[in-house]
Amino acid sequence: MLAALKKRRAIRNFLPQPVEREKIEKLLEAATYAPNDRMREPWHFYILQGESLKNYEQVALSYLQERFPTKPNLVQSSMEAITNTPLIIVVTSSIVEGDEGATKDNTFAVSSAIMSMWLMAEELGLGMVWRTRGVGLVHDTALHAFIGASENEQLVGTLCIGYPEEWITNEKKRTPFLEKTTWL
Ligand SMILES: Cc1cc2nc3c(=O)[nH]c(=O)nc-3n(C[C@H](O)[C@H](O)[C@H](O)COP(=O)(O)O)c2cc1C
Numbered sequence: 711m712l713a714a715l716k717k718r719r720a721i722r723n724f725l726p727q728p729v730e731r732e733k734i735e736k737l738l739e740a741a742t743y744a745p746n747d748r749m750r751e752p753w754h755f756y757i758l759q760g761e762s763l764k765n766y767e768q769v770a771l772s773y774l775q776e777r778f779p780t781k782p783n784l785v786q787s788s789m790e791a792i793t794n795t796p797l798i799i800v801v802t803s804s805i806v807e808g809d810e811g812a813t814k815d816n817t818f819a820v821s822s823a824i825m826s827m828w829l830m831a832e833e834l835g836l837g838m839v840w841r842t843r844g845v846g847l848v849h850d851t852a853l854h855a856f857i858g859a860s861e862n863e864q865l866v867g868t869l870c871i872g873y874p875e876e877w878i879t880n881e882k883k884r885t886p887f888l889e890k891t892t893w894l
Pocket of ligand 1: 720
């Protein structure tokens with residue numbers, strides 16, 4: 711398990727090859743086994759490929775052009791995160807009205823589900839990155855509206871997935887756990 715966790719990396723560059731439906735279903739199945747408070751199973755997945763992904767490109771492009779009107783190069787390079795990705799899965803978490811604690815717990819559960827998808831992806835030979843910022847559009851309203859999510863859902867992750875152009879194998883330096891731990 712530790713070896714698998716150490717091997718997992720954010721992969722951002724993909725081959726144009728599409729991801730098979732069977733593999734997408736395996737990712738979704740893996741997600742649904744995540745721990746979750748009171749079995750609320752608070753996740754929902756929106757699959758974007760082909761035409762729907764092309765439409766998302768337009769949403770992201772409008773967002774970036776509005777945000778960076780004087781930086782066309784930045785807009786273009788940021789767009790590559792989507793245009794070079796064959797599959798995007800947007801994951802939402804349910805909001806429990808009037809219960810902030812439960813709503814937070816739902817986000818924690820959905821985060822666990824995304825981690826399961828990340829590990830599953832690697833086993834299937836797929837690379838993945840969880841995006842929130844920029845074209846990830848998690849902290850904006852445009853993607854929420856585009857996928858048709860309800861008022862009771864909040865976005866947690868925009869997962870860019872595909873066959874990697876290359877695997878990242880260098881070890882990412884981590885702070886030793888002792889520096890992050892207080893033994894009481
Ligand atoms: C909640 C969350 C949000 C992230 N958002 C972005 C993002 O918007 N863009 C991006 O390129 N990577 C994003 N990442 C990926 C991180 O940058 C990456 O996991 C980190 O650099 C560690 O690298 P590793 O995953 O290869 O170990 C995000 C990761 C998490 C967990």
